[in-house]
Amino acid sequence: MKSIWYIYKTDLQNVFTTPKLALLVAALMLLPSAYAWINIKAVWDPYSNTAGIRVAVSNDDEGAEVQGKTINVGEDTVKNLKKNPKLGWVFVSRKEAERGVKYGDYYAYLLIPKDFSKKLTSILEVNPQQPVIEFGVNEKINAVAPKIASSGASGITSQISQAFTKTVGDAIFSGFHTAGVELQQKLPSIQNAETRILELEQALPQIEEMGNKAIELEQKLPDIRQKAQKIIGLEQRIPDIQKAGDSILKVEASLPLVQEAGNKIVELQGKVADMQRTTAIMTEVETNLSAIEANIKQAIENAKAANDSQADTSGNQEQLARLQEDLVKIHDTIRTIRADLQQRVDQVVKGINAAASFVEKDLPAVEQKIHQAATFVRNDLPKLEDDIRKAADLVQEKLPAFEDAVHKVADFARNDLPSFEQKIRNAADQIRKFQGSVNIGDVISFLMHDPQKESSFLANPISLHTKRIYPIPNYGAAMTPLYTMLALWVGGTILISSLPVDVRNSERVYRNHQIYFGRLLTFLTVGVFQAVIIALGNLFLLHVYIVDKLWFVLLAVFISMVFVVITYTLRSVFGNIGNGMALIFLVLQISSSGATFPVSMTSPFFQKISPFMPFTHAVSMLREAVGGMIPEIVIQNTLALSVFIIICFGIALLLKRSLSQEVVLNSGDSKLD
Structure with a gap:
C-alpha cells in the first residue's frame, strides 16, 4: 500500500512542479466539459427554430359551389399557413415546388389539386370522393427535417378536417333547427297520423x-x-x-x-x-x-x-x-x-x-x-x-x-x-319509442339547439389533458444525461491517450498491481475534476434544469470514476490496443444504451447487450437526477456499475504486464513526464 501511495504522491508533485504537465492536466480536466457544454447548448431548444425548414406550398384549387355558395378550401388553407410560423412556408407554383424539393431548395412540398374543394364537398352527394393533398419530401437533405415537415403536413390536414367538420356540422345542426321549428308547427297532424299507423300495424x-x-x-x-x-x-x-x-x-x-x-x-x-x-x-x-x-x-x-x-x-x-x-x-x-x-x-x-x-x-x-x-x-x-x-x-x-x-x-x-310493412313497422316503432321513452316536446327542444355550439363541439369532441409525470422544460435538459455521459467517457479516453499508464520500473522496485493502482489514483483524480467541472458547468453556466443538483454532481463523479477505471484498465493491460478497444466499446454503447432512441427500437443484437453496457446504467442514473430521483433505480444502477469496477480490477490483477515503454519517467521512480 505504501508503494501505491508513493506513486500517487509523486505523480501529484510532478503535476504541481512541472508547468507543462500542469497545463496538460488542466486541459484534460476542461476539455471534456467543453464537449458536453457545446452539444447541450446546440440542442437546447431545436424545435423553436423550425421556421427555418422551408416547405413549398402550391395551390391550384378552383373552388366549388354548395347550395349557391362558393367556397375555396385551398385559398383558406393558404391564408391560415401564412399565419402559421411553425415552418417556413413558401408559396410557389406547382412546377417550382417540385423543382425546389428535387434540388434541395425546400425540404418538402404541399400540392393542393384543382378539384380539392369539389371532392371535399362531395360528401353531400351519393358517392363522395376523398380529396388528396400531395406531399413530397426530400429525405436526402437531412434525417430529422423531413420528419418535422411531415408532422407539419399532418397538422395542416388535421386543421382542414377540423374546419370542414365544423362547417358540415353547422349545416347539419342548422337543418335540425329548421326541422324542429317545422315539427312544432305540424305536431297535431303528426299525432293524428300516429293513431292511423298503429291501427294499420x-x-x-x-x-x-x-x-x-x-x-x-x-x-x-x-x-x-x-x-x-x-x-x-x-x-x-x-x-x-x-x-x-x-x-x-x-x-x-x-x-x-x-x-x-x-x-x-x-x-x-x-x-x-x-x-x-x-x-x-x-x-x-x-x-x-x-x-x-x-x-x-x-x-x-x-x-x-x-x-x-x-x-x-x-x-x-x-x-x-x-x-x-x-x-x-x-x-x-x-x-x-x-x-x-x-x-x-x-x-x-x-x-x-x-x-x-x-x-x-x-x-x-x-x-x-x-x-x-x-x-x-x-x-x-x-x-x-x-x-x-x-x-x-x-x-x-x-x-x-x-x-x-x-x-x-x-x-x-x-x-x-315488404317495403310497405317495413315502413309501417318502422313508423310504429318510432312512435312507440317516442311515446314510451321520449317526450316529443323534448325532441323539438333538442332539434332547436344552437347550431354554432353543436358544430363547434362536433369539430372538437375530445379535449386531451396531458399530465407530465417528470416535466423537463426543454430538449437540452433532456439530452444533458447523454452528452454528460459521453463527455466523461471521452475524458477517460483522452486521459489514457495523453498520460502514461505505466511507471519506470527497471530495478523491479514495484510490482505490477502496485503500478496499476498507484497510477490509477492519478487518473481517478483527474477524472473526478472532469466530472465536477462538467456537472457544475451544466448547473451554473448553462443553467440546465436539474431537480436533484447535488446528486447530479455526485453521480457524475461516480460515473467518471467507473469510466476512468474501464478505459485505464484497457490501456494498462492491453497497451495501445486498449485505445482501440475503448473506441469500439464507445460505439457499441451509443447504440445499445437507449440514450437517444429507446433501446426497444434498435436491432435484437443491441437489445441483448444493452444490460451489459456501462452507458445503459450511467444514463439512467443521470436521468433520475435530472427529472427526479427514485432511490431504488439509482441503487440498482450503482451496483451494476460497481460490477464493472470489480471486473476491471480482476482483469488487471490477472493480466497486468508492462507491455510498452512509451511511458517515460523523470529521474524519480514514479514521475510523470
Whole structure:
C-alpha cells in the first residue's frame, strides 16, 4: 500500500512542479466539459427554430359551389399557413415546388389539386370522393427535417378536417333547427297520423301471412312444373309400359320351362363327380406313358451295351429311338390336353354349381315376384294408365294459368308488401319509442339547439389533458444525461491517450498491481475534476434544469470514476490496443444504451447487450437526477456499475504486464513526464 501511495504522491508533485504537465492536466480536466457544454447548448431548444425548414406550398384549387355558395378550401388553407410560423412556408407554383424539393431548395412540398374543394364537398352527394393533398419530401437533405415537415403536413390536414367538420356540422345542426321549428308547427297532424299507423300495424300479420304463403308456393312451382312434365312424359311412355307388361306376362307363361331347366341343372350337378374323374383318368394315362418311356429308355441302353458283340442290333436301336420320340410327343400332347381339360372341367363345374344354387335358393323368390308383377299388369295397370292420361290433360290445360296467378301474387308480396310493412313497422316503432321513452316536446327542444355550439363541439369532441409525470422544460435538459455521459467517457479516453499508464520500473522496485493502482489514483483524480467541472458547468453556466443538483454532481463523479477505471484498465493491460478497444466499446454503447432512441427500437443484437453496457446504467442514473430521483433505480444502477469496477480490477490483477515503454519517467521512480 505504501508503494501505491508513493506513486500517487509523486505523480501529484510532478503535476504541481512541472508547468507543462500542469497545463496538460488542466486541459484534460476542461476539455471534456467543453464537449458536453457545446452539444447541450446546440440542442437546447431545436424545435423553436423550425421556421427555418422551408416547405413549398402550391395551390391550384378552383373552388366549388354548395347550395349557391362558393367556397375555396385551398385559398383558406393558404391564408391560415401564412399565419402559421411553425415552418417556413413558401408559396410557389406547382412546377417550382417540385423543382425546389428535387434540388434541395425546400425540404418538402404541399400540392393542393384543382378539384380539392369539389371532392371535399362531395360528401353531400351519393358517392363522395376523398380529396388528396400531395406531399413530397426530400429525405436526402437531412434525417430529422423531413420528419418535422411531415408532422407539419399532418397538422395542416388535421386543421382542414377540423374546419370542414365544423362547417358540415353547422349545416347539419342548422337543418335540425329548421326541422324542429317545422315539427312544432305540424305536431297535431303528426299525432293524428300516429293513431292511423298503429291501427294499420295491427293488421299486418294477416297480410304478411298471405304474402309468405304466396312466396312459398311460387318457390315450389319449379318442382310442381318438373313433376307435371314427368306426368306428361309418363303418358307418352304408356305404350312402352304396355309392352313391358306383355313381356312380364310372357315370362310368367314360360316359368314351367324355366323350372324344368332348373331341374335338369340340379341333375347335372349330380354328375359333376363323373366329369372330374376324366382328369384323373388322363393323369393315370400320363403316369403309364412315363413308365413306358422309362422302359424304352432302358431297352435302348441295353441295346447299346450289346452293340459291340452283335452287329444286327443297330436296327432295333433305331426303332426304339423312334418309338421313344413318338411316345414323348404323345406324352406332351396328353399333358397339354389334361391341363386344358382340367381348366374347362373346373369352369363347367363352377358354372353348374352357381346355376344350381340359384335354382334352389333364388328361383322361387323370382317366380313369386314375376307372378306379382303379372297380377299388377292384368288387374291394376289399365286403371293407372287412365289416371295418368287424366293428370296429363290437367297439367297441359290448367298449369300455365295457375303459375301466372301465383307469380302475380308472389311478386306483390315480395316487391311491394315488404317495403310497405317495413315502413309501417318502422313508423310504429318510432312512435312507440317516442311515446314510451321520449317526450316529443323534448325532441323539438333538442332539434332547436344552437347550431354554432353543436358544430363547434362536433369539430372538437375530445379535449386531451396531458399530465407530465417528470416535466423537463426543454430538449437540452433532456439530452444533458447523454452528452454528460459521453463527455466523461471521452475524458477517460483522452486521459489514457495523453498520460502514461505505466511507471519506470527497471530495478523491479514495484510490482505490477502496485503500478496499476498507484497510477490509477492519478487518473481517478483527474477524472473526478472532469466530472465536477462538467456537472457544475451544466448547473451554473448553462443553467440546465436539474431537480436533484447535488446528486447530479455526485453521480457524475461516480460515473467518471467507473469510466476512468474501464478505459485505464484497457490501456494498462492491453497497451495501445486498449485505445482501440475503448473506441469500439464507445460505439457499441451509443447504440445499445437507449440514450437517444429507446433501446426497444434498435436491432435484437443491441437489445441483448444493452444490460451489459456501462452507458445503459450511467444514463439512467443521470436521468433520475435530472427529472427526479427514485432511490431504488439509482441503487440498482450503482451496483451494476460497481460490477464493472470489480471486473476491471480482476482483469488487471490477472493480466497486468508492462507491455510498452512509451511511458517515460523523470529521474524519480514514479514521475510523470
